[in-house]
Amino acid sequence: MSETHSQVKELLKEKAGYILSYLMSSGGEYGEVFYERSRMCRVHLESNKVEKVQWGVDEGVGIRLIKDGKTYYGYTTEINLENLIEIAKALSKSLSGCGSVAIGKRYIKGATDVQIDIDAKDVAYRTEFLKRANDRARSYGDKIKQVLAVISDKTRGILVINNLGEISEDEQKRVVFFVDVVASDGQTLQRGYESVGGMRGFELLEEKPPELIADIAARRALLMLSAKPAPAGSFTVVMSSQAGGTMIHEAVGHGLEADLVQKGLSIYRGKIGQKVASELITVIDDASLEGYNGSFTVDDEGVPAQKKVLIDRGYLAGYMYDRLTAMKDGVSSTGNGRRQSYAHVPMVRMTNTFIAPGKDSTEDIIRDTKKGILVVKMGGGEVNTVTGDFVFEIMEGYLIENGEMTYPIRSAVLIGNGPKALQDVDAVGSDLGWSIGTCGKDGQGVPVTDAQPTIRIKSLILGGCETC
Known part of the structure; x- marks a missing residue:
């Protein structure tokens, strides 16, 4: 690379404009030039020592043409005018540069406001956080057999210029920190996990120190050693706000992405304006929230971050769109066009997705539950977006008897249907708990945040293991 950033x-x-004129020379509905430069660092500490350090810079340009509803895409890391023009010519299948291109219609520039800049700190600074977490987790005694602590941070700068005359820039800085603990009593192994992250600088780990994250992970692993095998059957389920928004993201959110809807792969297809959930449920996707893992100023197509109400008091209000799916439905993009990097075509993705808080107190919800399951932390799972059926692991859960938490349970999974579960919600708490993640779709991963208040679902199937 001969040129600087x-x-x-x-x-x-x-x-x-010159590149785009070649790109649009044979016609088309939309063309863009997407530039990205990212710097990442990821440090692993395991077995009481730093096992892995990854650091690198990646830079490239992607060029996209949408013509007759189809996408044509090329990218390069050799960024010079001649190379970019050749890509544009190849995509347009034309040698002339006379396509219609607008200029000067809109300019947006955003940046992450940080207090402790991730680009100003070395690996030793990052490693100190990991050592603090490792020491705290192992202080819980000999039953702690394994501790993995990971810190990851990334600075990502993007520039999007399109044939509509729009120019957008954004600089995104993100930090993710997690601790994964394995505990054993000599007979069973149990895992505890906790994470924190967001579009922040390292001040995030001053506000939520590594010792706090390690405490939660270690206590969770040890707690599950004393847990009883989960009973199997149909139960009322109280999902704590601490559980994060795994269910709303996986079992509901993906089904509201317009590309899956248009392909007939969503149970929500053709249901705008219909009642799809309890009147207590409002679902929102909002990339404009400051500091969250799925936040940004503009998406990867240069569309400003927006707040979208997807389900409004039980009724389906709309879908999430990128530019391509919006063109197909004759609507505007909702700012949900995201891509893993310049080497990937953007697609519809969630950002910060959550169930809006209600009015009930968590204590009253539990007290009013005669027999059920309290889910404090969700694990992994699977969902069928066509049917809405899901299976989720419970990482930390408790039996509720006569309105009180009695004992922790282990080896449990929740089995149900996302739309049906939302219809069966009969209580929504006033709290709201967030969890971070990397959302995978069609081989691409992007940072997201999910959340929910404490909710109660009338009935879900609990897959237990009486003989574990």
Whole structure:
């Protein structure tokens, strides 16, 4: 790479119209030049020592043409004008550069406001957080057999210039920290996990120190050693706000992404305006929230971050769109066009997705539950977006008897149907708990955040293991 970061951006701003004129020379509905430069660092501490350090810079340009509803895409890490023009020519299948391109219609520039800049700290600074977490987790005694602590941070700068005359820039800085603990009593192994992250600087780990994350993970692993095998059957389920939004993301959110809807792969297809959940349920996707893992100023198509109400008091209000799916439905993009990198085509993805808080107190919800299961932490799971059927692991859960938590349970999974579960919600708490993740779809991963208040679902199937 002969050009510096700033020189590349200036080159693209100056010559993008020229490149786009070649791209649009044979017609098309939309064309764009997408530039990205990212710097990442990831450090693993395991077995009381730093096992892995990953650090790198990646930079490239992707060029996209949407024509007759189809996408044509090319990308390169060799960023020079001649190379970019050749890609544009290849995509358009034309040698002339006379397509219609607008200029100067809109300019947006965003950046992450941080207090402790992740680009100003070395590996030793990051490693100290990991050591603190490791020491705290292992302080819980000999039953702690394994501790994995990981810190990951990334600075990602993007520039999007399209044929509509729109130019968008954004610089996103994110930090993710997690601790994974394995405990054993000599007979069984149990795992405890906790994470924190967001579009923040390292001040995030000053506010939520590594010792706090390690405490939660270690206590969870040890607690599950004393847990009883989960009973099997149909139960009322209280999902704590601490459980995060795994269910709303997996069992509901993906089904509200317009590409799956248009392909007939969503149970929510054709149901706008219909009642799809309890009147207590409102589902929102909002990339404009400050500091969250799925937040940004503009999406990866240059569309401003937006708040979208997807389900409004039980009624389906709309879907999430990127530019391509919006064109197909004759609507505007909702700012949900996201891509893993310049080497990937953008697609519809969630950002910060959550169930809006209600009015009930968590204590009253539990007290009013005669027999049920309290889910404090969800694990992994699977969902069928066509039917809405799901299976989720319970990482930390308790039996509720006569309105009180009695004992922890282990080896439990929740089995149900997302839309049916939302219809069966009869209580929604006033709290709201967030969890971070990397959402995988079609081989791409993007950072997201999910959340829910404490909710009660009338009935779900609990897959237990009486003989475990």
